[in-house]
Amino acid sequence: MGAFVISKKHNDEYKFVYTSRKGKIVFSSKSYELKMYCEEDIEIIKANAADAQCIKFKASNGAFFYKLMIGEKEYAKSRKFNTELRLAKGIAEVALYVSKAEVLDFSGAPVFVD
Template sequence: MATFVITKRLNDLYKYELTSRKGKTIFTSNSFELRFECEEQIGYLQESLERVVFLKFKSGRGKFFFRLVLDDKELAISRKFSTQLMLEKSINEILKYTPVAEILDFSADIDVFNDLDTI
């Protein structure tokens, strides 16, 4: 099952990624000023998945990727794939798991490993 992961970029803007069940990033969203904007767009994407368009490209170095477009607005760009088959498998994974994907929020500046300093 895929998971949406919300994080902060180095410039303090928010983004979300859809990660596969193996933990690999499938696509990364554009930047957002506020965290709740990520959640809103994820919800909109989940509700409107049947209208999503995948624009497929091949880079100058022979890698395959896609841009995820909804209502004439680019929402995200995929990672680079070595084969067109891997790109198609990722699109199928998006179509299958996005409606039921959970959201994990790692955008807070909480040190989850703070207790290691006392060991």
């Protein structure tokens, strides 16, 4: 099972990534000014994972990616995949595992301190 990982960016905004069981980033969110909005969107994605649309795109360099949409709103953008088969596997993972994913919050104190 994968996990949603919340982090704080250098500009004090929040974002989340969804990581696969192997620890690879599957998709990333936009930036959020407040952590509660980030958490709310994670819950929306988890609750609606079965109905989410993954709209496929091809980048100018030939890589494939998708945008995770629920209704008319874009919630996240996937990492780049080098083949359509890997893109399809990434999309399949959304339907299978996202609704059961745990949420890890690393937005507070530094995890690794000298």
